Amino acid sequence: MPMQIVIISCLTHIHPQVLPSTSDTGEAHGSYLLHLILVCVLKAPIVFAICITLLRINYKPERNPFFFFFLFLFFVVFIQSGKRKSDVQSNPSRLQSPAKQQRLSMPGFEESIILSDVKSIMTFVHERLNDQDKLSDFLKKKISDLETDKRELVGVFGKTGAGKSSLINAIIEEKNLLPSGSINACTSVMIKVEANTHSKYEAEIEFITKEEWNDELWSFHQLLDNNENQEKEGDDDYRDAVEKLTALYGEEWKEKSSENLMENKYFKEIPEFLQSRRKILRCESANELSAQFVKYTRSESKQGEGNEGKKWFWPLVKCVTVRVPNNPFLQHVTLVDLPGNGDCNKSRDQMWKGIVGDCSTVWIVTDINRAASEKEAWEILESVSSLIGNGGECQQIHFICTKSDLLDDSDDFSSADIHEQIVKRNNEAKKGVRKAFNNRTKIKKHFTDDSFKVFTVSSKEFLKGKHLSPDETEIPKLQRFLQELNDCHSETVNYVNGARGILSLIHGANSRGVDDKKAEVCAELERNMNLQLRNVNKEMEDTYTAFEKCLDDGVEKSKGSYGEKLKNFLYRGKKGGAFHKVLKCVVKNGGVYKPKKGTLINLNMKLASCLIDSIDDEFRKTFPNDSERGAFNGVIDTFSLNTDSLFKNYKNAELQLRFLKTEEEKIKAKLNRTMRKQKKRVYSSLIETIEDIMEEGYKKAAEFKGEGVLYNMRETITDHVHSKEAVFERAKNTMLEKLHSLMGKILETLEETMKESIECSFTTDGGSLPDVSTELEMVKKHYVKLVGTPDDETSLTGFADQVETAETWTQTGLPRGSAV
Secondary structure, three states, X not given: OOHHHHHHHHHOOXXXXXXXXXXXXXXXXXXXXXXXXXXXXXXXXXXXXXXXXXXHHHHOOOOOOHHHHHHHHHHHHHHHHHHHHHHHHHOHHHHOOHXXXXXXXXXXXXXXHHHHHHHHHHHHHHHHOOOOOHHHHHHHHHHHOOOOOOOEEEEEEOOOOOOHHHHHHHHOOOOOOOOOOOEEEOOOOEEEEEEEOOOOEEEEEEEOOHHHHHHHHXXXXXXXXXXXXXXXXXXHHHHHHHHHHHHHHOOHHHHOOOOHHHOHHHHOOOHHHHOOOOEEEEEOOHHXXXXXXXXXXXXXXXXXXXXXXXXXXXXXXXXXXXXXXXOOOOOOEEEEEOOOOOOOOHHHHHHHHHXXXXXXXXXXXXXXXXXXXXXHHHHHHHHHHHHHOOOOOOOEEEEEEEOOOOOOOHHHOOHHHHXXXXXXXXXXXXXXXXXXXXXXXXXXXXXXXXXXXXXXXXXXXHHHOOOOOOHHHOHHHHHHHHHHHHOOHHHHHHHHHHHHHHHXXXXXXXXXXXXXXXXXXXXXXXXXXHHHHHHHHHHHHHHHHHHHHHHHHXXXXXXXXXXXXXXXXXXXXXXXXXXXXXXXXHHHOOOEEOOOOOOOXXXXXXXXXXXXXXXXXXXXXXXXXXXXXXXXXXXXXXXXXXXXXXXXXXXHHHHHHHHHHHHHHHHHHHHHHXXXXXXXXXXXHHHHHHHHHHHHHHHHHHOOOOOOHHHHHHHHHHHHHHHOOOHHHHHHHHHHHHHHHHHHHHHHHHHHHHHHHHXXXXXXXXXXXXXXXXXXXXXXXXXXXXXXXOOOOOOHHHHHHHHHHHHHHHHHOOOOOOOO
8 A cells, every 4th residue: 555545544543632722722833843844854745735734624623624634635645646657757767776766866964864863873872881891992982983074175276367256156156255356366365165064154264373474574575675776577576575565564564674564563453363363253144254354365456545554464364264154065065265386485385285185176267268278277287286186186177167158249149149159169168178188298197088077157147147048157067066075975874884883793792692603703704804914915015016116217217317407497597687586586495486477486396207207107006086996906995804705604693794894894994095195195205305305405505695696506406416316216215115104004904903893793791781772773774775775665754753763762861662
């Protein structure tokens, strides 16, 4: 009998006295309203209709509603039956397997209820475990280890005016959040946009330290003093210094020393800077917050009337985190508006490198008119490719062409013609960008064609829809992408499955049904584990040998080419010209120079290039960012105790084996997360070793002044490199040491974790463990609901009752099954 008929049959037998009386109208209204909301959320339209009818009965008892009641119920049933038939015809997905249908159609809210309930159950179990024995301690630790925090970073790069702010505002549907238009962007401040846990809009401002600003002021004055009698127009560093000083001090800086400019009176509006604290701004609306935090991220493009004496604090800011309430696109995703080349300030640069390396996706934003040939956009992508590829966690690059609605001479076309021209131009732009990508060998070393996608978007058309449909603006595509990143289905399944394993172990320990087979099953498990560990160790040894061979080749190439590389760099300005200023900046900043415009200059990277090139392919093969392929040729992912094969011979140990199987999955997931983080340290060790070795030479070169400064700097750097012939050998050895350390840690963690799990799974000390049979059955049901079940008619109202019961038990602290 269909579920709907069962519900109707039950409800038609409700005695009128069971219904609340009219004197209890207020309480009844609240009760029914709560059930209506729950049913709406869980998408049970039949029960929803019935509840509305019950409300009608409850509030007007003097009428006889039963004829209308029956008529209405049967009308709903037949409508629902017809709808189900038409759904099958119009929706091919209905023909999918019931298990797949159930998982795909399950609302995210329902999954969150499941996760919340299972967490409540495990908290309840954790509290009931005592501290008297080793097994209880082990179980408490395993329950605590179930928690994992999902947070995806999307890095957004693009030059000023490319439309980054408008794009982010449109995608997260907060039109006035990030300022744009007549406001000039500051290229050194990072802006994170993420979800807030409460109802207000919030901005958290993190400043550089007082000591760092004092150092910058000293550098600015040195630069300005040296430029007094020289051409200033073409000097990016000079303009940058003037821009920062004017933003914070107005014209007053011109008459003050760096010591005077550190006086507290200049920082009255931001006492947090002086106190080394973060400043928090909270507002009711996005518009209000934007107006308040703009001075910490940007400057007015023109100092017009009303702006005299106005201070802009962005020179002191390291990062601004903007938090948006109740935003479905940001629940587990952070969008980060990033400068293209880091920063000369060391703390800002370190933060920049860390964030860029943690990005799972990178957006390159540029104007559609010159997208394929836009020099700056491609230079940004090339400069960060190794940092986000082998040196990071990036899986996808999205090249986003903005302002796709703009056409030249569009006044001469009809609306239909404009639409046709826009679509045609956008398709051509996509082809041009992909062709340009295929010609960028430096980028393609780290990313395949499948990981590179092109979008043509229009924030304006998305909001107004004059010529393009919403889908044609491609903003919804990017929104769907963020929603996929937010999807926590796998994390929920992992938590529930882990909880099921732990409860299985507790229940199995209480049953003591495996005592007579304990030694036999443990011996089988240990044999399987040792065999699997040998396989892992063999693959790691092969990897080490392959790395060593590649790096040996890189060392030889480096020794044969570094002299030519040095000469090409140091003598790029034939007679000097302005090159001495560039070289001065390079040696003062540890071999790296980030001009306001143009390509990043990194002498350390030039020296390390042969080593990096030699290892890139092998590194990408060993540590792929693609989550579908595991590290070390997938040998960690295939590690298994083969518990499935033991179920048949050791049926009494099924619960313990179930726990061990979930432990395998948990430890492999944990190790994969560890390797994603640690492999970045292995990869960066090449360039970091060369930076350390070159530091002394840069410091000596930076001390030269006056006549012959360019010649002295060139000679000092050349002599320093020649004197450190083992520089490339040291870089190779450092990488191999870090690789060996990572491999050792992985093997040790895997062996120790599984050994302890096997030992504790078959301990005989289970007399003091609580009875968790009820909890285990509930978690099993939740797990089946998450991964799919043949019965796609599972009652959602029954599910809601389970949630309510679980919460009640947890709150009372009574054992499951006790009277409440």
